Amino acid sequence: MSALEWYAHKSLGDGIFWIQERFYESGNRANIWLVRGSEQDVVIDTGLGLRSLPEYLYSSGLLQDHGAKEDAERRPLLAVATHVHFDHSGGLYQFDRVAVHHAEAEALARGDNFETVTWLSDSEVVRAPSPGWRARQFRVQAVQPTLILQDGDVINLGDRQLTVMHMPGHSRGSICLHDKDRKILFSGDVLYDGSLIDWLPYSRISDYVGTCERLIELVDRGLVEKVLPGHFNTFGAERLFRLASNYISKAGICHRVSTFAMRSLASLALRVANSRSSP
Numbered sequence: 001m002s003a004l005e006w007y008a009h010k011s012l013g014d015g016i017f018w019i020q021e022r023f024y025e026s027g028n029r030a031n032i033w034l035v036r037g038s039e040q041d042v043v044i045d046t047g048l049g050l051r052s053l054p055e056y057l058y059s060s061g062l063l064q065d066h067g068a069k070e071d072a073e074r075r076p077l078l079a080v081a082t083h084v085h086f087d088h089s090g091g092l093y094q095f096d097r098v099a100v101h102h103a104e105a106e107a108l109a110r111g112d113n114f115e116t117v118t119w120l121s122d123s124e125v126v127r128a129p130s131p132g133w134r135a136r137q138f139r140v141q142a143v144q145p146t147l148i149l150q151d152g153d154v155i156n157l158g159d160r161q162l163t164v165m166h167m168p169g170h171s172r173g174s175i176c177l178h179d180k181d182r183k184i185l186f187s188g189d190v191l192y193d194g195s196l197i198d199w200l201p202y203s204r205i206s207d208y209v210g211t212c213e214r215l216i217e218l219v220d221r222g223l224v225e226k227v228l229p230g231h232f233n234t235f236g237a238e239r240l241f242r243l244a245s246n247y248i249s250k251a252g253i254c255h256r257v258s259t260f261a262m263r264s265l266a267s268l269a270l271r272v273a274n275s276r277s278s279p
Helices: 053-059 102-109 205-220 237-250 253-275
Strands: 007-013 016-021 032-035 041-044 077-080 098-101 147-149 154-156 161-166 175-179 184-188 226-229
Touching (some): 098 102, 205 237, 205 253, 226 237
Parallel strands (some): 041 077, 077 098, 098 147, 184 226
Antiparallel strands (some): 007 016, 016 032, 032 041, 161 175, 175 184
């Protein structure tokens, strides 16, 4: 299957494109965002990487400026992982320039499929990307990041800047990217319009509460109007406020006890699954 078949996209305007893997039918299917700048383009998350995402970006014309010649010099392209979970980081190995938060850089560099929580089934991939492909063969490949991110760093695209916000809780290295001028927040799995996951290895409820408090502050200060999340549909500031507030209100002792049990089971299952050697 070609990259042009595997992926699909739509434009949200203002140089932002929403890309998805068509034949990965799962709640884990991540949104992939392309943000175009005057001096640099950025891909936010990369999906599973079962087909070449860079090939799709170029062959679909997403990285070609209107009216530019085909042999025109290409702008630098940076792939940024909002975190290293498999559904977001699987395609990072396809890019020459890769950025990740320092808390998860080592896990990515060694291809730690426990921390990437790699968990994929044949039933979720409804069309095999290549003959004989099986989900048990899938692993997040080790990638040496070329850019290590910290809270407050700014990724300069020329005519727009994305500010890194370290937002742990879902994972220890989760980040949001904030386009302050346009009041757009790329939230990764920090917050999306669905059940938030805080029971994985390296999830931490107390961190998540602090992160949600920080998100509420963004809304209170009028700094976010649109959220482009890691899963499901986009939403606005009012929904962001409600989702963050709901998480805080439910993060009591009962939730913490039940989450501890779920995390223990998930950790065991992931260790077993990732101890099996690929054929």
